[in-house]
Amino acid sequence: MRSYRRSLRFLNPWLYVLLASFLIFGGGILFAAKPVVKLGTLKLVGSAPIFIALEKGYFDEEGLDVKVEWFTAAAPVSVAVASGDLDVGATGITATFYNSVASGAKMYLVADRGMERPGYPLNALVVNKALYDSGTIRSLKDLKGKKIGLSTLGSTFHYQIGKLLEQEGMSLKDVELTPLRTMPIMIDAVRKGTVPAVILSPPWGAVAEEEGWGKVLFWVGDKLTNQVVGVFYSEKMRNNRELGVRFMKAYIKALHYYYDACLAKPRGAHYDEVIDIIAKYIGQDRKSIERSLSYIDRDGRLYLPDLIAQQEWYVKNGLCKTVVPLEKFTDMSFVEEAAKQLK
Incomplete structure (x- = not known):
C-alpha cells in the first residue's frame, strides 16, 4: 500500500502537466488564443459596419479578438496606425495621412468607410x-x-x-x-x-x-463627391495576409448588413435592428440617426480618383508637398479576396 501511494505522489505532477496542456491547447484548436487586432475609430454613424461586426459577432466568427480604441478626431488615428500602435484605423483621409505616406510611413488604405454622394447625408x-x-x-x-x-x-x-x-x-x-x-x-x-x-x-x-x-x-x-473616410492597415497588418483577410471578411459582412438594411431601396428587414445598434454606440436618438445614414460602398471599394484630386488640392494650398501614387498607399486586394470568400 505504501508503495502504491508513493507511486501516486510521483505521478501526480505529470498528470497536472497533461491536464494543463489539454486545457491550454484543447486538442490543438479549442482553447487556442485569438489574435488581437487593435482598431481605432470614432463613435459616429459611419462606423455602423464596425458596430455591427462587434454586435453580431462577425469578428469572433473569424477568430479575432478586436480591441477598439475610441478617438474624437481623425488625424490621431492615422498617426497611431503609422506608428504601429494600432493595427487598423477607420477614419477620415487627411493631409496628415498623405504627408505620412509621402515621408515613408507604411500604412495602407484598404476599404471604404464613407463617401459623399448626392442624396446621402454625411457631413x-x-x-x-x-x-x-x-x-x-x-x-x-x-x-x-x-x-x-x-x-x-x-x-x-x-x-x-x-x-x-x-x-x-x-x-x-x-x-x-x-x-x-x-x-x-x-x-x-x-x-x-x-x-x-x-x-x-x-x-x-x-x-x-x-x-x-x-x-x-x-x-x-x-455639392461634392468625395472619398471622406477609409479603413487603414498598418504595415504589420498588411503583411499578415491571413489576418488581414479575416478582418476584412468580418468588416465586409457587416457592411453588407448595413447597406442592405439602410441604403438599399426598399430598406431591408434588419433596418430597425441596425438603427438600434448604432444608437447603442453613439448615444443619439433614432430620428437623428435615421437622417444621417451615410453612403458606404457595399463591397468596400474606394473611390480612387478622388484620392489623387485631394492630394493635388492639398499641394496647391501648401498642406502637402507632393502627390503620392496610389500604389504606394492603397491595397484593394483584401476587399477583393474577402468578397470572393463571402460568395
Whole structure:
C-alpha cells in the first residue's frame, strides 16, 4: 500500500502537466488564443459596419479578438496606425495621412468607410440657429469674412470647405478657419455662436436641427463627391495576409448588413435592428440617426480618383508637398479576396 501511494505522489505532477496542456491547447484548436487586432475609430454613424461586426459577432466568427480604441478626431488615428500602435484605423483621409505616406510611413488604405454622394447625408455645413433665423447667414457666401470651425488644419473638413468655397467663386482667404480639435468643442462653439458655422460629421447635422441649436445649410454630398473616410492597415497588418483577410471578411459582412438594411431601396428587414445598434454606440436618438445614414460602398471599394484630386488640392494650398501614387498607399486586394470568400 505504501508503495502504491508513493507511486501516486510521483505521478501526480505529470498528470497536472497533461491536464494543463489539454486545457491550454484543447486538442490543438479549442482553447487556442485569438489574435488581437487593435482598431481605432470614432463613435459616429459611419462606423455602423464596425458596430455591427462587434454586435453580431462577425469578428469572433473569424477568430479575432478586436480591441477598439475610441478617438474624437481623425488625424490621431492615422498617426497611431503609422506608428504601429494600432493595427487598423477607420477614419477620415487627411493631409496628415498623405504627408505620412509621402515621408515613408507604411500604412495602407484598404476599404471604404464613407463617401459623399448626392442624396446621402454625411457631413453637413451647420450654422448657428439664431444667425440663420435672423437672416444673417443663409448661404455659403454669407460666411465671407466670418469664422468657420473645423477640427484641424488639413482635415477632411478643411478640404471640403476649400472645395465648396471654390464652387462659389471664393477661396479660403475669404473666411477665417478656426481649428477646434474635437467634435464636442466644434458642436459647443456653433451652439453658443462662438463660431457662426462648422462642418459636422453625422449624426450632428441632424442633431443640431432636432435640438434646435443649428441649421443645416446643406449636406456636403449634394455639392461634392468625395472619398471622406477609409479603413487603414498598418504595415504589420498588411503583411499578415491571413489576418488581414479575416478582418476584412468580418468588416465586409457587416457592411453588407448595413447597406442592405439602410441604403438599399426598399430598406431591408434588419433596418430597425441596425438603427438600434448604432444608437447603442453613439448615444443619439433614432430620428437623428435615421437622417444621417451615410453612403458606404457595399463591397468596400474606394473611390480612387478622388484620392489623387485631394492630394493635388492639398499641394496647391501648401498642406502637402507632393502627390503620392496610389500604389504606394492603397491595397484593394483584401476587399477583393474577402468578397470572393463571402460568395
